[in-house]
Amino acid sequence: MQKNVVIGILTFLLIVIGCATFMIKFPFYYESMVVGFISLIVIPLLRKRTMFLYTITIIILYGVYLTVRSFIDLETTDIQLLYTYNHLLFTAFLLMYWILLTYLKRMGYENERLAAELKKLQRFYPSGILSNNEFYIQSDWLLRSMKRDKKQAWFIRLNIIYENKRVQHNLQSTIEEVVLRSIRDKFDLVTSKPNEIFIMLKDTNEDGIKIVLDRIRSNAKEKLNFIEPPYEVSIHEFTNMELLNDLNRDEST
Structure with missing residues (x-):
C-alpha cells in the first residue's frame, strides 16, 4: 500500500x-x-x-x-x-x-x-517433481548417508532431443509424469530444468537402473506412442556433489 x-x-x-x-x-x-x-x-x-x-x-x-x-x-x-x-x-x-x-x-x-x-523455498514443482533446490538438498543428505552406510546411488540424466520446440514443453511434462510413475515413490528423487530430467536412484545397482529405465521407456511408449524414445540417457554413479553443480547454479541465478 x-x-x-x-x-x-x-x-x-x-x-x-x-x-x-x-x-x-x-x-x-x-x-x-x-x-x-x-x-x-x-x-x-x-x-x-x-x-x-x-x-x-x-x-x-x-x-x-x-x-x-x-x-x-x-x-x-x-x-x-x-x-x-x-x-x-x-x-x-x-x-x-x-x-x-x-x-x-x-x-x-x-x-x-x-x-x-x-x-x-519451494519443495515441489506443479508437476509433482522436486524443485531443483530441494533435489540438491536431499541429494547432499543422501551422499552423506551413503558414505556412512556404504551404499550406492546413481544419477541419471534424460536429455529431451525432440526437435519441435513447440512440442518440447508438453513432451517434457509428459515424460516427467512417466518418470514419477516409474520410480519408487518417496524413495527416489526427480527434478528437471528445460529439456532435461534428473533422476537419483537410491540404494540400487546396475540391474536396478536397467529395470527403472525399461519401465520409463515402456510407460513413455504407451503414453507417447514413439518408435525411438525422444530422449538420451546418461548414467553416473553418485559419488560427489560436483555432478549437480550445473543444476544448483541454474537454480540460484
Whole structure:
C-alpha cells in the first residue's frame, strides 16, 4: 500500500510539472519539452548508475544553453528570470522522473529477489517433481548417508532431443509424469530444468537402473506412442556433489 502511495505521488507531481511547463510557456519551453520527451525514452534504457549521471548532465547542459542564449540575445533581467524559472521546472521534471524510475527499478529488483527466494523455498514443482533446490538438498543428505552406510546411488540424466520446440514443453511434462510413475515413490528423487530430467536412484545397482529405465521407456511408449524414445540417457554413479553443480547454479541465478 505504501509503495502505491509513493508511486502515485511521484507520478502526480511529474504530471503537474509537465503540465505547468506546457501551460506557462516560459522562453524556450518548447526546447525543454523536446529534451524532456527524449529523456523520457532514454533514461529507462540506462542502467541504474548511468541514469543519475545522464539526468545531471542534461540538466547542466540545458542550464549552460539557457545561460549562453541569454548573453547572446542580451536579454533583460526580467527575461533572464524567466529563463531561470524554465530551468527550475526542467530540473524538477527530470529529477522527479529519475526518482520515480529509480524507485520502480528498486521495486523490480526486490520482487525478483523475493521470487528467487520463494523459488528456493519451494519443495515441489506443479508437476509433482522436486524443485531443483530441494533435489540438491536431499541429494547432499543422501551422499552423506551413503558414505556412512556404504551404499550406492546413481544419477541419471534424460536429455529431451525432440526437435519441435513447440512440442518440447508438453513432451517434457509428459515424460516427467512417466518418470514419477516409474520410480519408487518417496524413495527416489526427480527434478528437471528445460529439456532435461534428473533422476537419483537410491540404494540400487546396475540391474536396478536397467529395470527403472525399461519401465520409463515402456510407460513413455504407451503414453507417447514413439518408435525411438525422444530422449538420451546418461548414467553416473553418485559419488560427489560436483555432478549437480550445473543444476544448483541454474537454480540460484
